[in-house]
Amino acid sequence: MNSSISTASTSEGRTVLVIGGHGKVALLLAAEMADTDNRLISVIRHAEQSDDVRRAGAEPLVADVTTMSAAELDRLIEGVDAVVWSAGNGGRAGAEQTYAIDRDGCQAVVDAISRSSSRPRFILVSWSGSPDHGVDPAVPFFAYADAKAQADRYTMASSVDWTILGPSSLSLEAAGGITVLPDGHSAHPDTPTSRQAVARVIVAVLAHPKTTSHRFIRFSDGSTPIPEAFA
Template identity: 35%
Template sequence: MRIVIAGGHGKIALRLERLLSARGDTPVALIRDPAHADDVRAAGAEPVLADLEKATVTELSEKVMDADAVVFAAGAGPGSGAERKDTVDRAGAVLLADAASLAGVRRYVMVSAIGVDEGPAPGSDPVWAAYVEAKRAADADLRERSEVLDWTILRPGRLTDGPGSGRVRLASSVEKAEVPRDDVAEVLAALLAEPASTAAIGRVLELVGGDEPVDEAVEAAVA
């Protein structure tokens, strides 16, 4: 399968690209900075330049044309302000959905965040609140597109950089906890493989570290 990954130089994305390439898929990484191209190639992916904050829907649709699936794994990242939480985490996700629809690519997997439907807690840091609201709005937009997109929303808990254990807890609702980025990538890879991919359409799944092997957790969650 040809799978286009927005945010293709992020830690989750690079791990996902390695996993997809190793199993014979063709990952395509959308990157904003040409300096990241070598890292993406080393992960087994094809680098394609695309700035989600500047591209038009037509330009982006040309980048995702002929893909079997798209994955939104982009984010404004640490140190960014509230404005970029909106322009990347919300507007970028919406733009990718528009582009996928225009290109006729139905499968869309969104990397969101656990608990965003609850909204930010009272008194939250303004930038964190903007991030939560951006993720919530992007998810809500995607859930309205069932006629044109076969979507799945994955909501990880607090992300860590430690090595993945390959064991997780995945369900429509789980207690908030941490999860390594490596394990998020493994779950994404599993959600993009059949038969789990078809079974996961229209599902919102929360993910944290746990005791169940990834493949078993995914199979149970989408059953």
């Protein structure tokens, strides 16, 4: 891990650590937070991604949470106010790598937060269909769906202060409002959710812990302004 960046909180605002910092949602989150008093540290696996992260408005930190020891993970999250998990293999590199990232890596971070004396909040970006995905084990997408579902269940059973976000099918459209679905309901697979909206929901969740803590929030594009959805 590149240890040249301190993850300690600033006096002006929150220090947020996002894992999966070069992903589309994380880069949009960096842009959303760039003009605030908050500090965003983006964990990336490859140094060549650093310039993209800086241009988006965050501080890059090169580390691979899937290979870090427990002690290294403890140091990674030391002093931060919140950890956002936005990493995901999406099943692209085969089942073994998918489980290593989407399940095992996520669970290791949850364990580190559980051990932390500062107990940062944990925001996990999942997907709307995770709890009841029903994906056929014979299809390649099953590994991703199963890994996400296991990570979600592990998080919800932990002692951390968690929020899980379940957007529907992600798009690159500009954000508008959202529709927050009733508990236990998932969006139709073809219902879109803007990635920019997901980034803005993360910002809103950070700002409204009382109304978002210990919730699995499933949502899609809709008409409710995002700040009002969680106020």
